[in-house]
Amino acid sequence: MLPPPALRADATQGQIGRFLITCMAVGFLSLIAAGIAAVWANGQIEEHSGWVAHSYQVEVAIADARIRIEQAETARRGYLLTADPVYEGNYRAAMAGLGPSLDHIATLTADNSREGMRIARLRAILGALQHQRDATIALIHGARRDLALAAFERESGGQRLNAIRETFDAMRADERGLLRQRDAKLQSSTATFYLILVIAGVLLVFVAVASLLTVLRYTRDLGASRDRLGELNETLEDQVTERTADLSRANEEIQRFAYIVSHDLRSPLVNVMGFTAELEAATSAVAELIDRAEETAPAIVTEEARDAARTDLPEAIGFIRTSTQKMDRLINAILKLSREGRRVLSPEPVDLAAMFEGVGASLQHQIDEYGVTFSIAQPMPPLVTDRVAIEQILSNLVENAIKYRHPDRTSNITARARREGPRVIIEIEDNGRGIAASDHSRIFDLFRRSGNQDQPGEGIGLAHVRALAYRLGGIIDVESELGRGATFRLTLPPSLSDTQDA
């Protein structure tokens, strides 16, 4: 009744464990994915910021170059008008700064071939422009101001400046376009990042909810199991009492059965034995008659009548007699066992060593006759049990050890006892004929014996010993090898009242 739910619980426990582990794995994977996405998105943003800064740098550089060109132009015009050397200084400074400024733009836009081309064109235009400017300034140096002014009027500087401005505008527009493209790319990668985040988040939430539900269900199951366990625990005592009552009822039934059977079997046996005796008496009377008839009138005595009276009848009666006697012994054994089961046990402290000595003394005659060495290993642990029962067990075992000694060697019997944990173990070891392993459990059965059937006995002693051992709350077993002696081990509770309730 109990095992199937336990198995099912195991199975679900395993399933739940696997499911939770899967959930956790999925959760961690989504967290890792979110982390990777965050790192990637961060890289994208950093790169983008770098490009934005770059664009602004380019714009600043372009503006710087433009300002220098304009400044140079303004300074040149001032010089043209006033011939003040301060303006010339300004012009030289502006023109000197222009070259590095253009170089700077070229370095910044080295990756952009269009810008490179524009810069080359700018350099060409600027080269021509500078040449013209230098020429006008040289005229002023030479105090040919009128010539310079005329040249200024003639020159196509305005167009050139416009071309420069347009080129710069185009460059700036280009940079702006690039920036916009990069913005769009950033936005799409940001969108991807958010998508990954959302997916990871959803997964996380899903896993969390699933795990939570599973854990909740498992906890609920666990709670239910605990409740059931508690319930079982509470009713355990009742159940034990009930079962014990059942058991003792069954036991009583068996004992009553054994008693009735043995008693009722005995009743016809009385008749069989009684009338066999009557028959025997009658046979002897008939045999006498035959004897007398043989003496007086041998003719009337037939061979058959003589055989019947002298051999057949006594033989038949003899068999009936031995069989009924055996049957009577068997029935008595059953009766004894059933009665032993009903006897009230009275636990008392037992001195095992003294008891073994008593057993030895009662068997002294046999010990002397067969030259048996019976040694009792001292000391022996204290034991509280039923004196009569334990004495019967010990004397039975020692008697068996003497009875089944090995014919070729001196019999040595050793009695030992020790306390081992919550048990007292009593061992009776002999060097006798031993018991084959296949018979180890059989010898404790009623009417079963083992080995050479050269000793009298009905196979009752060990059955009785086992029944007594069980009654004392213990067990008995044997360790033996054929021809190598045997050790009978009786394991008992140290105190009978510990285990005995009923």
Add this chain to the structure above:
Amino acid sequence: MNDHQSVTIVMIEDDEGHARLIEKNIRRAGILNDIKHFTDGTTALDYLFNHKEGPALNGPALILLDLNLPDMSGTDILARIKAEGSPVKRTPVVVLTTTDDKVEIQRCYDLGCNVYITKPVNYENFAQAIRQLGLFLSVIQVPEIEGDA
């Protein structure tokens, strides 16, 4: 000292074989008293209490009682015989049964049984027990004769 005044042996025994063996051995012991044999408790009790030749109304008796009977327990019969106010209360009862259970034996003595004999399977013992019963019978005969005289 007529025939009807002698002790009647009332044997309540369901097993015909046992009854026969008991009777044979009683006779061998030299007891020649009448033996009334009943195989069940009901007719036996009817005889004991109500029959005009029964011990309640007429003369001394000795009851041989088997405990295992088909219709009622031998101990019940014993209790009825030995009950307070029973007319056959003083009639000696010999319980003869196969049980040698101490509790059962004690119960029979408590109920007022006079002798308890176990039927042994060993026939010699059985015959001897019955013969001893014969001695017992000859002993209890004496006061009855004296009482009548």
